[in-house]
Amino acid sequence: MLGDIENMEKVSTELSSVKELFKELEAIISSSYDGMFIADEKGVVLRVNVAYERITGIRASEVLGKNLKDLVAAGYYDQSVTLLVIEKREIVTINQTVKNNNKILVTGNPIFDEKGDLFRVVTNVRDITELVSLQSQLLKTKEQTLKYKTELSHLRALHIGNKEIISRSPKMAQVIELATKIADVDSIVLINGESGTGKELIAKLIHKKGKGTSKPFIKINCAAIPEQLLESELFGYEGGAFTGARKEGKPGLFELAHNGTLFLDEIGDLPLLLQVKLLRAIQEKEFIRVGGTKTITFNARIIAATHRNIAKMVKEDVFREDLYYRLMVVPIYLSPLRERKEDVPLLIMHFIDKFNNRFGFNKKIIPQVIDKLVEYSWPGNVRELENIVERMMVTAPTEEITMNLVPETIMDKSFSPKRLTKLKDAVEETEKYLLSENFKEYGSWKKVAEILGIDRTTVFRKVVRYGLEKR
Ligand SMILES: Nc1ncnc2c1ncn2[C@@H]1O[C@H](COP(=O)(O)OP(=O)(O)OP(=O)(O)O)[C@@H](O)[C@H]1O
Ligand SMILES: [Mg+2]
Known part of the structure; x- marks a missing residue:
């Protein structure tokens, strides 16, 4: 009798602790942010939580007590992870798209009883719509970066690679040979030559053969930038360095040319004050941004170019001698076309x-x-x-490009008759041209006769015949 009571008490405490456990479990399941879906070993839906309803848009009342085979047949799911777990008796994870088009990640876990028989399938459901969209955004960004990279290298190649240097003169052959020879070392190069002789072309050739087209080729025209901006263009500036400066500062061309080539065009036009700063940067291989304190090292190759006579400028004290010698390590001279x-x-x-x-x-x-x-x-x-x-x-x-298209400036300098004229006319044209051009130059018919090697009376006769005496 006493034993029975004791037993009863034991059972009742056990019962209340089981009840508590059940309450706790219930609370965990319903408060879980991830969806939960529980089915028995045959695939009959036993329980779904609120999160599951939220994520899938499927109400509990629609599926409870139903077999998943029927639900799949009714089009609730494209496939059932529960059925896969029942079949394989192991954890299965799949991606699914549900009724409201949400993307979900579902993981089904088999639960076995003491005898090792399948007892329940507990499925965890996670909304990955946002993840998927972030993933596709990332993919797009990656694609775009790749596109820009390809475009950049294409542009660089176009910018540098495609411009052939055309020449057959020994003078140009020497220049190209020298440029090729010094491409691999980092010595400073100074290219000198009249305007339009191909200085930039040679600078790009050196860059292409040395650094390669994948490295930056940064050009600055020292004559085209106002003096007060030139320093910050070259060396960059720190945030708030001067009024109008960008808050976050800006890297200069020395920094942008990192590992590549910095082409200082029209170096002869560099103001004296900046010549000092440039010389210091070249010597120390480091510089400081405008308004900054941190020294930045650089390793860009420097190529300078000018159409000016720098030696003469040094004599006139408008170009620093020390900088001149620094730049003159490898001088390259481009002959004028004439x-x-x-x-x-x-x-x-x-x-x-x-x-x-x-x-x-x-x-x-x-x-x-x-x-x-x-x-x-x-x-x-x-x-x-x-x-x-x-x-x-x-x-x-x-x-056809014929003589009449040749500009006046070029025609004026000399004379040649048109190809399809009668010989008599061509002779007349030539005589007229030689008489009048020489008279223009010397102002005396006597002198013209001398130059043309004919006697004066012949000259006068022709002058009258061609009506040149009025000139
Ligand atoms: N040898 C060459 N073969 C083909 N094109 C050339 C050659 N030399 C120069 N050019 C072309 O002539 C033009 C002028 O060349 P570039 O700009 O290199 O001259 P530059 O000496 O830098 O002139 P500037 O002093 O006026 O800046 C460019 O379009 C260039 O492609
Ligand atoms: Mg140039």
């Missing part, structure tokens, strides 16, 4: 090809025009030649 006339025909053909390609033309140039262009002195060098070829091509009414 001193390497053998390059002219080749350059003409190169530019004709270039503009035929660019404009979709198929234009040709007649040999007389080439001869004429070879004679000219080209004060603007290759750039002037390029511009004139382009102008003649775009203004030519036919596929």
Whole structure:
């Protein structure tokens, strides 16, 4: 009797602790932020929590007590993780898309009883809609970065690689050889030559052969930037360094050229004060941003260029001698085009090809025009030649570039009759030209007769016949 009571008490305490456990379990399941879905060993749905309803948009009353096979058949789910767990008797994770189009990650866990038989399948459901969209955003960003990278390297190659250097003169051959030889070392190069001789082209060649097209080639035109901005352009500035400066500061070109080449164009126009700062930066291989305190080291290769006579500027005290010697480590001199006339025909053909390609033309140039262009002195060098070829091509009414397209400035310098004239007319034209041009120059018919090697009476007769005496 006593034993029974004791037993009863024991059972009742056990019962209340089980009840408590049940309450606790109930609270855990319903408060879980992840969805929970419990089925028995046959796939009959026993329990779903509130989170599950929220995530899937499926109400508990729709599925409770039903077998998952029927629910799949009814189109609630495209596949059932519970059925997969029952089949495989192990943990299964799958991605699913549910009724409201949410993306969910479901993991089914098999629960076994003491005998090792499957007893329940507890499935955990997580809303990964946001994760999936973040993932696809990340993927897009990665794709875009890749696209920009490819574009950048393409642009760099275009910028540096495609510009062939056209030449056949020994002078240019020497320049190219020297440029190639020094490409791999980091010595400072100073390129000197008249405007339009190809200084930038050579600088890019050195960069391409040495650093390679994947490294930055940063150019600054020292003549084009106002003196007060030049320092911050070169060395960058710290946030708030001066009024109008950006809050977060800005890296200078020295920093941007890191591992690559810094091309200081028109170095002859660098103001004296900046010459000091440049010299210091070159010597120490480090610099400080404007308004900053931290020293920054740099390892960019420096190539400078100018059309000015720096030696003369040093004598005149407008260019620092010490900087001059620093820059003169490897001097490269580009001859003006008039001193390497053998390059002219080749350059003409190169530019004709270039503009035929660019404009979709198929234009040709007649040999007389080439001869004429070879004679000219080209004060603007290759750039002037390029511009004139382009102008003649775009203004030519036919596929042929003929003498009448040659600009006045070039024609004026000499005379040659048109190809398809009668000999008699050509002789007359030539006589007229020689008489009047020489008279213009010397102002005396007597002198003209002397120069042309004919007697004075012949000169006078021709002058009257051509009506030149009025001039
Ligand atoms: N040897 C060459 N072969 C082909 N193109 C050339 C050659 N030399 C110069 N050019 C072309 O002529 C133009 C002028 O060249 P570049 O800009 O290199 O000259 P520059 O000496 O830097 O002139 P500037 O002193 O006026 O800045 C460019 O379009 C360049 O591509
Ligand atoms: Mg230039």
